[in-house]
Amino acid sequence: MSDKSALPRLPAGWTGTAPDADALFAMAEAALDTMPEVFKPHIRDVVIAVEEFADDDILKSLDIEHPYDLTGLYEGRPLTERSIDASGGMPDRVTLYRVPLLVEWIEGGERLDWLVRHVLIHEIGHHFGFSDDDMHALEAIT
Template sequence: MSDNSLPPGLPGAWTAAAPDADAIFAMAEAALETLPDVFRPHIRGVVIAVEEFADDETLASLGIEHPYDLTGLYEGRPLTERSIDQSGGMPDRVTLYRIPILVEWIEEGERLDWLVRHVLIHEIGHHFGFSDNDMHALEDMA
């Protein structure tokens, strides 16, 4: 192996380039696998997406001035607010914002996969109607 080559099959996050959306998505999928089994049936329909930043409209609707301040977003109706006869509509969605996550990763120095997991679990907590304390407990269980 020459000095300039890397072993085949290394994830993009290991090649000295900033992890791309696919790498962040793979980390999110791995994080979902760590959730307790009791939660899995309730998150099957939740769409996970990775975008670079939140758009201006989303930021404005949340009262957030700087796009680096939003690392993730849950869009949908929490399970605690649904009725049994509810049907149709768009699937619930969790969006992870790659650039703000990478900025936080650089600033805080924690493992990137743990940061992605933290953001994802926090947003999934909104799907369940959890408080911030509940979300911390869920994260501790995962």
């Protein structure tokens, strides 16, 4: 008989089957709550969405051949490129792609909520105009 107390705590919203879009969205919201307070006013208007896969136009625009290769996407204008008189545009958006995230989760073996958090922080980092090194540092402190 195994010791069930040694099993890891399951991510919020996980029922034992492949998490649906609502469960991934809940994980993304929980990840946003872990962001440092200094960032929160700047991300409160960023729209978070969960879709099954990126569409063909998005994949083509990013020169990505296979839909499993894109787990998240930031669409918008980074804060570092904005003008004070810019207005009227669409809100910034981070899309998480459910099926590629699940595949990476299965292949990588890390907790799904951590993977969702990693992808979300990376995409939010684009909103701030951060480099990959900046994003890794942010992940380490949140």
